Amino acid sequence: MELFGSSNWLVIILIGFVVGLLARFLKPGDDGMGIIMTTLVGIAGALLAGWAGQKMGWYSPGQPAGFVGALLGAIVVLIVVALFRRKRPTRDVARR
Numbered sequence: 001m002e003l004f005g006s007s008n009w010l011v012i013i014l015i016g017f018v019v020g021l022l023a024r025f026l027k028p029g030d031d032g033m034g035i036i037m038t039t040l041v042g043i044a045g046a047l048l049a050g051w052a053g054q055k056m057g058w059y060s061p062g063q064p065a066g067f068v069g070a071l072l073g074a075i076v077v078l079i080v081v082a083l084f085r086r087k088r089p090t091r092d093v094a095r096r
Contacts (some may be wrong), residue, residue, distance in 0.1 A: 013039060013043070014072075015042070015067075016042035016043035016046060018042065019045060019067070019071055020038035020039055020040070020045070021038060021041030021042070022071055022074075023045060023071055023074035023077075023078055024038060024041075024078065026071075026075060027075050027078050027079065029082065031082065041074050041078055041081065042070070042074050044073075044077045045070055045074025045075070045076065045077045046066075046069075046073060046074070047077075048065060048072035049066070049070050049073030049074075050073075052069075054074070065080045
């Protein structure tokens, strides 16, 4: 499987992290996730956008448009994650 024009997992993880960071930067709101989740969101967005973009004939593997598609896919994944994520109850420290 080729993702981001590479079959090297280290490259995929690195670019997935960059895509995840950019997606978190561009999507408003507090996502509250760490480095691993950010990387996974970037990779999932790239898989989603890569599959959809190639099936619709918008671009082929390895084209620069795939990076933009991956970014848009990661934003979609962030929105979906935010919809299904539970709101954590806040602790009232002053009450103790």
